[in-house]
Amino acid sequence: MIKLLTVALVAGLVFESNQQDSKSPALSKSKRPCNYPTNTRCWTDWFDRDDPGGRGDFEVLNHLRSENPGKICANPVDIEVTTLSGLSATSTGDVFHKMDTTTGFICRKTDQSSKKCNDYRVRFSCHPPFCGGGVCWTKWYDRDDPSGTGDWELLKNLRKENPDEICDNPLFIEAVTTDTLTPAVDTGETFNV
Structure with a gap:
């Protein structure tokens, strides 16, 4: 059985100073491709x-x-x-x-x-970006449902459906099931990368 997955990407957004905050023009909502979850601090x-x-x-x-x-x-x-x-x-x-x-x-x-x-x-x-590391996570994306051929959360399709929300060069990807938020690597399923 194929489980329904959702993905989030780490954006490669690097800041010049760790003192910038959400009021800074460099981090205005329209300029940043990632969310800063309230639990990340x-x-x-x-x-x-x-x-x-x-x-x-x-x-x-x-x-x-x-x-x-x-x-x-x-x-x-x-x-x-x-x-x-x-x-x-x-x-x-x-x-x-x-x-x-x-x-x-x-x-x-x-x-x-x-x-x-x-x-x-x-x-x-x-909150980030003050915490350092210069990276942040996007929101979770779930664009496809499992079918006979699988669950296809392709970056090119996510970008097309969510313009200006995903950076040009993501550093990492995380995938979890939508029901229990189980990491995809722990589901026992095989992934084609």
């Missing part, structure tokens, strides 16, 4: 620019960017905060003034019953 290094003395522990995004140029993407999608020993911020019992991808993290002593904050570190989650 990376984490920056950990940052700890402030100690909990003075008014508290201030890991503010604009200060972190100034001190670490090019190391934090333009539009982080998530923030993670832990103590220096790795304890999650939410399990410390401290009250936080800010903990978001716009401001960063602020723990003020005045908000704490103990009048002190733990020493925290932060990192930010980013």
